[in-house]
Amino acid sequence: MKQKGTMNDLEQQLHYPMGDALPELGQCITVAPGVKWIRMALPFALNHINLWLLRDEIHGQQGWSIVDCCIHKEEAKTQWESIFANELEGLPVLRVIVTHMHPDHIGLAHWLCQRWNAPLWISAADYQIARFGCMGPTAFGGDRAADFFAKHGLNSPDIVTQIRARTNYFPSLVPSVPDQYCRMLDGGKLTIGPNVWRCISGYGHAPEHIALYCESLNVLIGGDMMLPRISTNVSVYEQEPEANSLALFLDSIDRFKALPEDTLVLPSHGKPFTGMHTRIGQLHDHHRARLAEVMQACSSRACSAADIIPVLFTRALDLHQTTFAIGESIAHLHALWFEGKLSRHLDADGVYRFTARAATALGSTPLRVPPPSGEQTAC
Numbered sequence: 068m069k070q071k072g073t074m075n076d077l078e079q080q081l082h083y084p085m086g087d088a089l090p091e092l093g094q095c096i097t098v099a100p101g102v103k104w105i106r107m108a109l110p111f112a113l114n115h116i117n118l119w120l121l122r123d124e125i126h127g128q129q130g131w132s133i134v135d136c137c138i139h140k141e142e143a144k145t146q147w148e149s150i151f152a153n154e155l156e157g158l159p160v161l162r163v164i165v166t167h168m169h170p171d172h173i174g175l176a177h178w179l180c181q182r183w184n185a186p187l188w189i190s191a192a193d194y195q196i197a198r199f200g201c202m203g204p205t206a207f208g209g210d211r212a213a214d215f216f217a218k219h220g221l222n223s224p225d226i227v228t229q230i231r232a233r234t235n236y237f238p239s240l241v242p243s244v245p246d247q248y249c250r251m252l253d254g255g256k257l258t259i260g261p262n263v264w265r266c267i268s269g270y271g272h273a274p275e276h277i278a279l280y281c282e283s284l285n286v287l288i289g290g291d292m293m294l295p296r297i298s299t300n301v302s303v304y305e306q307e308p309e310a311n312s313l314a315l316f317l318d319s320i321d322r323f324k325a326l327p328e329d330t331l332v333l334p335s336h337g338k339p340f341t342g343m344h345t346r347i348g349q350l351h352d353h354h355r356a357r358l359a360e361v362m363q364a365c366s367s368r369a370c371s372a373a374d375i376i377p378v379l380f381t382r383a384l385d386l387h388q389t390t391f392a393i394g395e396s397i398a399h400l401h402a403l404w405f406e407g408k409l410s411r412h413l414d415a416d417g418v419y420r421f422t423a424r425a426a427t428a429l430g431s432t433p434l435r436v437p438p439p440s441g442e443q444t445a446c
Contacts, residue, residue, distance in 0.1 A: 093149025166290030170240035192275035215305035220371025271316025302394025
């Protein structure tokens with residue numbers, strides 16, 4: 068990650084209306100009428116998440132809606148209590164909205180909903196998969212994850228042992244989700260206070276991610292689908308082993324082109340920005356470049372997804388980052404495989420490897436590797 072206050076070349080093409088301002092611990096910054104920005108720390112390489120307060124009114128009761136929650140940890144609860152004391156203007160929380168089921172977004176939803184007797188709003192797919200993560204036998208880890216990653220070449224005994232032992236990762240960050248929810252659907256409209264917010268579904272990063280756009284404010288709460296500084300993680304995992312996640316993601320972000328260029332984007336990571344159409348182009352360029360690099364690697368020899376990790380990620384990775392990186396490597400290989408540019412075969416050692424098809428081998432394909440741009444992938 069770049070240091071605070073520095074910009075890569077791509078960031079300089081965007082505009083940050085708040086400058087370098089960041090919310091202080093337990094405080095908010097107002098970014099639009101009735102919209103407040105909260106920032107909480109995360110214990111990962113991606114070290115923060117942005118959360119949002121929206122001024123609301125339901126059945127005549129004035130209050131606030133929360134958008135996204137942070138992971139389940141006592142420090143986050145303490146920060147929320149400071150927000151409740153200092154930023155709610157004496158009003159209650161009326162509902163909790165979650166853009167998608169990843170732990171930094173849904174982790175404290177159960178606590179917030181209980182704390183305020185407020186309903187949870189989320190897409191159906193992400194609600195059900197979050198419940199599976201809390202209650203399922205593998206909790207997105209364990210033997211099934213280890214076996215899946217091993218089939219894609221991540222099979223060193225030390226890593227396999229660590230992944231097999233990693234059975235409590237999701238429940239440790241999301242111990243529970245509410246027993247009931249209100250369903251958000253693509254195209255659905257939520258009246259939040261004086262404003263109407265339209266749901267825009269997105270795929271590839273999460274099962275059914277919901278971004279929210281308010282025309283009257285010209286504000287998009289983009290969640291993880293539209294980040295200014297990094298490319299969101301786009302992965303394939305054992306629950307959907309044949310997924311074409313990257314194609315889904317790129318198709319999904321193209322839907323934001325219908326919104327005005329000067330839309331204020333409120334991302335889950337990074338700072339509020341404008342220049343969304345430019346950012347969409349940057350993300351396409353980034354993944355086009357990574358696909359060209361993957362194609363080049365598979366043109367010289369058969370590659371597993373584990374072989375592609377150092378192609379896509381040149382820095383050292385810990386176990387947490389490695390599980391994201393292998394998923395992202397599979398996603399890029401699958402994109403080329405689904406396009407018919409790569410073939411996949413299961414070798415005698417039980418590992419999937421990909422090779423360039425003759426018609427698209429290096430030298431006869433138009434894929435080109437652009438110069439480095441400073442773009443980084445989140446993992």
